[in-house]
Amino acid sequence: MILLNGKETAAAVKKEIAAKVNEMVAAGERPPHLVAVLVGDNGASKTYVANKEKACAEVGFKSTLKTFPDTISEQELLDEIDKLNRDDDVDGFIIQLPLPKHIDENKVINAVSPMKDVDGFHPVNVGRMALGEDAFLPATPYGILLLLEHYGIETSGKHCVILGRSNIVGRPVANLLSRKAYPGDCTVTMCNSRTKDIASFTRNADIIVAALGVPEFLKGDMVKDGAVVIDVGITRVPADNPKGYRIAGDVEFDSVAPKCSYITPVPGGVGPMTIISLMKNTFKARELKMAKK
Amino acid sequence: MILLNGKETAAAVKKEIAAKVNEMVAAGERPPHLVAVLVGDNGASKTYVANKEKACAEVGFKSTLKTFPDTISEQELLDEIDKLNRDDDVDGFIIQLPLPKHIDENKVINAVSPMKDVDGFHPVNVGRMALGEDAFLPATPYGILLLLEHYGIETSGKHCVILGRSNIVGRPVANLLSRKAYPGDCTVTMCNSRTKDIASFTRNADIIVAALGVPEFLKGDMVKDGAVVIDVGITRVPADNPKGYRIAGDVEFDSVAPKCSYITPVPGGVGPMTIISLMKNTFKARELKMAKK
Numbered sequence: 001m002i003l004l005n006g007k008e009t010a011a012a013v014k015k016e017i018a019a020k021v022n023e024m025v026a027a028g029e030r031p032p033h034l035v036a037v038l039v040g041d042n043g044a045s046k047t048y049v050a051n052k053e054k055a056c057a058e059v060g061f062k063s064t065l066k067t068f069p070d071t072i073s074e075q076e077l078l079d080e081i082d083k084l085n086r087d088d089d090v091d092g093f094i095i096q097l098p099l100p101k102h103i104d105e106n107k108v109i110n111a112v113s114p115m116k117d118v119d120g121f122h123p124v125n126v127g128r129m130a131l132g133e134d135a136f137l138p139a140t141p142y143g144i145l146l147l148l149e150h151y152g153i154e155t156s157g158k159h160c161v162i163l164g165r166s167n168i169v170g171r172p173v174a175n176l177l178s179r180k181a182y183p184g185d186c187t188v189t190m191c192n193s194r195t196k197d198i199a200s201f202t203r204n205a206d207i208i209v210a211a212l213g214v215p216e217f218l219k220g221d222m223v224k225d226g227a228v229v230i231d232v233g234i235t236r237v238p239a240d241n242p243k244g245y246r247i248a249g250d251v252e253f254d255s256v257a258p259k260c261s262y263i264t265p266v267p268g269g270v271g272p273m274t275i276i277s278l279m280k281n282t283f284k285a286r287e288l289k290m291a292k293k
Numbered sequence: 294m295i296l297l298n299g300k301e302t303a304a305a306v307k308k309e310i311a312a313k314v315n316e317m318v319a320a321g322e323r324p325p326h327l328v329a330v331l332v333g334d335n336g337a338s339k340t341y342v343a344n345k346e347k348a349c350a351e352v353g354f355k356s357t358l359k360t361f362p363d364t365i366s367e368q369e370l371l372d373e374i375d376k377l378n379r380d381d382d383v384d385g386f387i388i389q390l391p392l393p394k395h396i397d398e399n400k401v402i403n404a405v406s407p408m409k410d411v412d413g414f415h416p417v418n419v420g421r422m423a424l425g426e427d428a429f430l431p432a433t434p435y436g437i438l439l440l441l442e443h444y445g446i447e448t449s450g451k452h453c454v455i456l457g458r459s460n461i462v463g464r465p466v467a468n469l470l471s472r473k474a475y476p477g478d479c480t481v482t483m484c485n486s487r488t489k490d491i492a493s494f495t496r497n498a499d500i501i502v503a504a505l506g507v508p509e510f511l512k513g514d515m516v517k518d519g520a521v522v523i524d525v526g527i528t529r530v531p532a533d534n535p536k537g538y539r540i541a542g543d544v545e546f547d548s549v550a551p552k553c554s555y556i557t558p559v560p561g562g563v564g565p566m567t568i569i570s571l572m573k574n575t576f577k578a579r580e581l582k583m584a585k586k
Binding site for chain 2: 165179186195
């Protein structure tokens, strides 16, 4: 059994990106520039954005944080987005979610130029991804692809069972892993809460992506020998430690891991990869803009 | 075994649409208006477009055919599309494919306003569909949904196996039938040419959608008792008749049908439903425009 180490993989991919940024700058180009838009005073959002800024610094990107009070009106925010769309110095930008309740998140996402939508949330990017065209891929699915790729895991002709059909994980992973590409060319089964006898599907899976948000749902007796297991779950569960909780995945690691060829730990598996997707997308946005000149 | 009669279903849905158009006109509104753009002199394309015009007449839509010689430049065609996008009298329009080789089809599809894209080809519509948002659905997948709905076939919690992952059938059907909706809420498996032992999947399927383009691929011994079988295949195969060919589906009807609860014939199953999707989308485009006023 081999651990799919997200921390190590993320560090390796960061190194690759940093080297490319160095080349870019040595060739007289400015480095990629990511802008993060933060509305209001949500502690978790602040942490996420700070981590993104830190990652930018590590790979040599310029990053800018734009903060607005949660009293900003929807129209004012849309105006700010319009400015960012037209700012030639900005390659990509993200609107940290959630937004205050008086702002329509869908409207805001749709206002971001698809060419700068490095979160891959805009319908144009979702559609291009579903069509197998070049697109900015969403963070978690892209992180999973990068992890499979980093470890050289064979996917062609494999049966991949995905637990969960969310727009941010299950569905895009299904669309990506069924593409004629590597990683891809899988037979993909998407299970959901209505699925009868989920174990009958997971027991036939070569690759399992667990993205249900149900702590330790997948047990050892639901997995066949040699399976590759990707655990996307991160749920806080009560624990007898100073914090009073621990982070649990959707996989019961102790019973599942011994049967696996590869498995992601939680934490330290998929988690660290999501920020790498953002870095890859921002670099790509910069390259696309350079190619357009 | 019940035949899913596409001709009858199409006629019934046309009647419903015609009644709504009558109401619309009685309320002093103009009827929906569909424009078909035909480039060049392709016989099959002419037939398709003529059928679409005929269907428009039957449901009370206004329809206009715009023909251009195959010498039209890409830019000239894009200019025509721009005119149609801005023409307030046009609710929806389609560009009949294929286009001459000197014209980039993708560029043309992307130029159509997503609000008038009644073929559901624009990435915004594909993306909105994948996100489970309101969208213009592509013809064949939408036709399949309408057929399942017309016969009141239960889909929730059913295992649907889709043979084929094309952008026009397999993939959108997978995205639609896995949605939290009716028809939908299925566990969906998407098989492709790399799938090992396809029969092991189809034998476990409650619903099979065959969209491989391989004549009579699905045989009786690959189907479980009571399955619902939707045959999207239409291939000409040599036959001992005056035409010299017959139309074959992807399903070996004689061996599969006796095991089914429901099955589509070929021809007369999914085929007649595709044009209904276009009528439904055009009606919806008109309604959306009216709501915007």
